[in-house]
Amino acid sequence: MRTGANPAKAGLPAYQPQQLGIATIVYIPSQEGYFEHSLQILEYTLAGLRSSTSQPFDLLVFDNGSCPEVVTRLQTLSEQKQIEWLVLSHHNIGKAGAWNWIFAAMPNELIAYTDSDVLFRPGWLEASLQVLDAFPQAGMISAQPNLYDVMDGQGQAHRKLEGDGRYRSGEYWPRKEIIDEYCLGIGATDEIAAPFYKKPLPAVTNTQSSIQAVIGASHMQFIIPRHVARQVVPLPATMGLRRAETMSLDYKIDALGYLHLSTTEPHVFHMGNTLNERLLEQVKGVIQVAPASATAGKKPPALRRGWRRLVTRLVQSPRFNKQFVRLYNFLFQALHAEK
Amino acid sequence: MRIGQNPAKSIESVPQPQPVTVALVSYIPFLSGYYAQALDVLKACLTSLWESTSGPYDLLVFDNASCAEVRHYLQEAHSQGRIQYLVLSDRNVGKGGAWNFIFQAAPGETIAYADSDVLFRPGWLERSLEIIKVFPQAGMVTARPMRTPEAFYTSTLKWAREQPDVTVEEGNFLPWETYREHVLSLGTSEEQARQWYASRQDIRLTRQGVSAYVSAAHFQFTAPKAALAKFLPFEMDRPMGQVRSLDEQMNLAGYLRLTTCEALVKHLGNHLEVNDTRQEAGSARKRRISNLPPVKKALLRIYDEIFKLYHT
Numbered sequence: 001m002r003t004g005a006n007p008a009k010a011g012l013p014a015y016q017p018q019q020l021g022i023a024t025i026v027y028i029p030s031q032e033g034y035f036e037h038s039l040q041i042l043e044y045t046l047a048g049l050r051s052s053t054s055q056p057f058d059l060l061v062f063d064n065g066s067c068p069e070v071v072t073r074l075q076t077l078s079e080q081k082q083i084e085w086l087v088l089s090h091h092n093i094g095k096a097g098a099w100n101w102i103f104a105a106m107p108n109e110l111i112a113y114t115d116s117d118v119l120f121r122p123g124w125l126e127a128s129l130q131v132l133d134a135f136p137q138a139g140m141i142s143a144q145p146n147l148y149d150v151m152d153g154q155g156q157a158h159r160k161l162e163g164d165g166r167y168r169s170g171e172y173w174p175r176k177e178i179i180d181e182y183c184l185g186i187g188a189t190d191e192i193a194a195p196f197y198k199k200p201l202p203a204v205t206n207t208q209s210s211i212q213a214v215i216g217a218s219h220m221q222f223i224i225p226r227h228v229a230r231q232v233v234p235l236p237a238t239m240g241l242r243r244a245e246t247m248s249l250d251y252k253i254d255a256l257g258y259l260h261l262s263t264t265e266p267h268v269f270h271m272g273n274t275l276n277e278r279l280l281e282q283v284k285g286v287i288q289v290a291p292a293s294a295t296a297g298k299k300p301p302a303l304r305r306g307w308r309r310l311v312t313r314l315v316q317s318p319r320f321n322k323q324f325v326r327l328y329n330f331l332f333q334a335l336h337a338e339k
Numbered sequence: 340m341r342i343g344q345n346p347a348k349s350i351e352s353v354p355q356p357q358p359v360t361v362a363l364v365s366y367i368p369f370l371s372g373y374y375a376q377a378l379d380v381l382k383a384c385l386t387s388l389w390e391s392t393s394g395p396y397d398l399l400v401f402d403n404a405s406c407a408e409v410r411h412y413l414q415e416a417h418s419q420g421r422i423q424y425l426v427l428s429d430r431n432v433g434k435g436g437a438w439n440f441i442f443q444a445a446p447g448e449t450i451a452y453a454d455s456d457v458l459f460r461p462g463w464l465e466r467s468l469e470i471i472k473v474f475p476q477a478g479m480v481t482a483r484p485m486r487t488p489e490a491f492y493t494s495t496l497k498w499a500r501e502q503p504d505v506t507v508e509e510g511n512f513l514p515w516e517t518y519r520e521h522v523l524s525l526g527t528s529e530e531q532a533r534q535w536y537a538s539r540q541d542i543r544l545t546r547q548g549v550s551a552y553v554s555a556a557h558f559q560f561t562a563p564k565a566a567l568a569k570f571l572p573f574e575m576d577r578p579m580g581q582v583r584s585l586d587e588q589m590n591l592a593g594y595l596r597l598t599t600c601e602a603l604v605k606h607l608g609n610h611l612e613v614n615d616t617r618q619e620a621g622s623a624r625k626r627r628i629s630n631l632p633p634v635k636k637a638l639l640r641i642y643d644e645i646f647k648l649y650h651t
Contacts, residue, residue, distance in 0.1 A: 002524060002525055002526040002606075002608030002609055003373075003526060003608065003609060003610055006373060006609070012431075014431055014432055014433030014435070014436055015430035015431055015432045015433070015436070017432070017436075029346075033343075033346075034342075034343050034345060034346055068418065071418070075410075075414060075427075078427050078429060079407070079410075081429055083429065084428070084429045084430065085426060085427070085428050085429070085440075086426070086427040086429075087424065087425070087426050087427075088414075088417050088424070088425040088426075088427070089423070089424055090417060090420050090422070090423045090424070091353065091354045091423070092350065092353055092354075093353050093354065093356075093446075094350070094353040097353060097446075100444075100446065101444045101446075104443040104444050105439070105440045105441075105443045105444035107432075107436065107439060107440070107572070184340050185340055185341070186340070186341055187340045187341040187342055237353065238352055238353065238355065270340075270341070271340070272340040272341030272342065273340075273341055273342060273343070273345070274340060274341075274342050275340075276340065279340060
């Protein structure tokens with residue numbers, strides 16, 4: 001039975017969310033293979049956010065069924081008050097499934113989403129907000145020029161700007177270094193990278209403020225106003241990480257008439273799942289990196305032993321690559337399948 | 340840089356949400372004073388939930404900045420797969436803030452909400468869902484009968500009286516023991532409970548052979564997610580005391596507020612019942628002194644000040 005009055009009714013104020021809420025999804029099912037360095041990279045992401053974000057924010061981390069070591073680390077960060085809301089899902093409910101939680105529930109007026117392998121540079125928020133101010137009809141704004149149009153030219157919302165005297169459509173040629181960095185982040189082969197250097201990006205300029213933005217945004221990192229986020233959920237969420245499902249976010253935003261935009265300069269950087277010397281330099285430029293934790297200090301395993309070089313060549317050959325990928329995925333599923 | 344393909348892309352299917360999300364909010368900032376037994380109460384709550392809930396459901400617990408002991412207990416239950424979704428809030432966002440989060444994020448079509456001091460008995464969810472199915476306008480179904488102010492169920496009564504296939508009965512249907520169990524759990528005296536019991540009646544609705552009482556309470560209820568969505572977001576500037584607006588708004592919007600006819604949940608409050616009569620007698624003496632209005636006022640003030648010192 002109840003004895004006495006609940007002190008929570010004593011009139012204390014409840015916590016009021018910050019205007020900005022930043023959310024990330026973590027899925028590190030093991031600390032081997034593809035995910036060997038993922039925890040370290042996640043730490044860089046969180047540290048970069050803390051050091052490069054110029055206004056107070058609430059951080060939500062959605063753990064999508066990671067391994068116990070990662071969950072324990074997140075719990076420690078939560079206890080150290082580095083994470084405002086830690087959501088622990090016992091299962092991997094997919095990226096779109098986690099987005100459904102984030103976009104439906106975050107109380108902040110402006111929501112910033114990031115994958116857990118993105119490095120934030122100072123000024124990322126200001127640049128994103130500048131674009132939002134210049135284009136209030138924006139639904140998603142990435143802080144890196146969008147080089148790859150996931151909608152494959154099917155987006156319609158930006159066409160409404162054509163003929164509107166407040167805006168001028170045009171082209172934007174990203175500098176070579178921007179493309180180099182983008183390709184480095186995604187691990188693009190020369191073949192994949194080549195077209196990026198040959199064509200300009202579609203862009204739009206606010207004629208009054210002269211703010212230019214690239215048309216298109218990336219799922220990797222973006223800001224989305226809460227009122228837009230609330231309208232796009234629920235997204236279909238039946239698979240782990242399938243473009244067909246994550247793209248439904250783009251189609252919904254576009255169908256609602258909101259723009260996909262990105263900044264003309266790269267204020268965020270995709271770290272991916274490994275760090276080499278060059279990438280580590282980027283990290284060091286933003287946050288202090290403890291030497292002991294520098295994964296890039298290690299030589300790639302394939303270079304450590306000669307015989308592995310041979311296997312690496314075999315794996316990368318077109319003849320065997322597909323089989324190895326299938327074997328790898330089979331092992332992954334066997335090791336991490338839902339029990 | 341990215342090397343290799345993210346194996347997550349090879350995951351062909353992920354677990355789909357169960358149709359019902361059972362959601363709890365916990366707030367136990369320390370384990371003394373008012374909260375001395377609160378962890379034991381939380382354990383009793385969750386244990387009874389796990390033991391008494393059949394049928395598929397996901398369990399979501401929103402911890403509103405509890406102390407380390409409570410969080411560790413919840414994390415352990417999560418790691419064992421007994422809690423599917425655990426939200427650890429670093430700050431107390433208020434009960435309204437927690438509701439805003441869970442009612443929007445809960446993936447089930449139906450949300451069964453409970454405070455973390457509720458004991459569940461077998462059949463609580465099935466009976467609640469049965470009532471929602473038979474009374475499609477149902478907005479909140481509490482799994483125990485109770486008597487609440489008429490102002491919160493005028494729409495239910497109006498709707499019932501207009502339906503040709505709904506039988507409306509008024510009378511003293513609720514057994515005294517059932518009534519007493521709940522009212523005393525709120526800290527009401529036996530004498531007061533008897534007065535209230537004698538002064539009010541129950542209204543029972545029956546449709547398609549399924550009966551329900553007119554009434555509901557926000558300490559525990561089952562509701563369609565779509566119905567709750569209409570009242571979001573709730574005010575959330577205080578930790579407690581703002582959630583009654585849900586009762587009012589549900590009624591104003593024309594949703595039915597109903598309860599099961601059996602007591603399938605029990606409000607535990609902040610301490611579990613003890614059978615030590617000597618302790619009870621001693622406690623009664625202390626209660627008499629501390630209930631003297633000036634003493635009570637002074638003690639409450641000191642108590643609240645200490646709480647504020649610790650937690651502001």
